Amino acid sequence: KNEVEQSPQNLTAQEGEFITINCSYSVGISALHWLQQHPGGGIVSLFMLSSGKKKHGRLIATINIQEKHSSLHITASHPRDSAVYICAVHGPQYGNKLVFGAGTILRVKS
Amino acid sequence: DTGVSQDPRHKITKRGQNVTFRCDPISEHNRLYWYRQTLGQGPEFLTYFQNEAQLEKSRLLSDRFSAERPKGSFSTLEIQRTEQGDSAMYLCASSLWSDTQYFGPGTRLTVL
Numbered sequence: 001k002n003e004v005e006q007s008p009q010n011l012t013a014q015e016g017e018f019i020t021i022n023c024s025y026s027v028g029i030s031a032l033h034w035l036q037q038h039p040g041g042g043i044v045s046l047f048m049l050s051s052g053k054k055k056h057g058r059l060i061a062t063i064n065i066q067e068k069h070s071s072l073h074i075t076a077s078h079p080r081d082s083a084v085y086i087c088a089v090h091g092p093q094y095g096n097k098l099v100f101g102a103g104t105i106l107r108v109k110s
Numbered sequence: 111d112t113g114v115s116q117d118p119r120h121k122i123t124k125r126g127q128n129v130t131f132r133c134d135p136i137s138e139h140n141r142l143y144w145y146r147q148t149l150g151q152g153p154e155f156l157t158y159f160q161n162e163a164q165l166e167k168s169r170l171l172s173d174r175f176s177a178e179r180p181k182g183s184f185s186t187l188e189i190q191r192t193e194q195g196d197s198a199m200y201l202c203a204s205s206l207w208s209d210t211q212y213f214g215p216g217t218r219l220t221v222l
Contacts, residue, residue, distance in 0.1 A: 031208075033210070035213075042216065045212065096160075096208055097155040097158060097168075098143075098211060
């Protein structure tokens with residue numbers, strides 16, 4: 001069982017739809033990261049959060065430490081949001097490295 | 111500063127050859143990480159440096175793999191006697207202590 005589980009694995013949405021991607025992890029962490037990866041491999045860090053909620057433009061990330069769960073929301077989705085979204089955690093159990101989920105492949109159709 | 115850079119971006123090699131990749135981190139970052147990503151999977155940790163010291167290595171890093179960061183700036187990852195199973199994207203990231211990790215564009219390795 002992966003230590004970081006993401007759902008769904010694949011998501012197809014229509015332009016304008018509200019999108020939610022979920023991430024669950026199994027042990028206590030220091031922080032959780034949401035990353036975006038476009039075809040070709042480049043990874044961009046979207047959020048690093050250890051509690052509550054963060055917002056940047058149309059992206060919102062929330063985390064519930066007690067439930068060991070985080071969500072990434074995209075409002076008013078656009079085809080340029082199509083990418084792989086990866087959740088990653090770090091904390092005392094993992095040393096200083098990131099432990100990654102398998103990613104959610106998002107395709108937004110116009 | 112232009113961010114984390116990696117060279118080469120793509121490498122095709124024959125089985126049994128040695129390859130070396132380079133990563134240049136963001137200049138003020140003291141930590142540098144190497145990850146490997148195979149198709150359809152999230153990245154997996156290989157090793158990390160704090161300044162020039164290699165502080166942790168994954169069990170994924172067999173004795174054919176070696177990484178260095180000689181002056182605490184750029185790092186190299188060498189794979190000796192490459193195998194087809196080494197084909198993957200090799201990602202480098204850097205951070206200031208445990209702050210946000212910034213990723214390079216990756217080096218895609220294909221072993222024929």
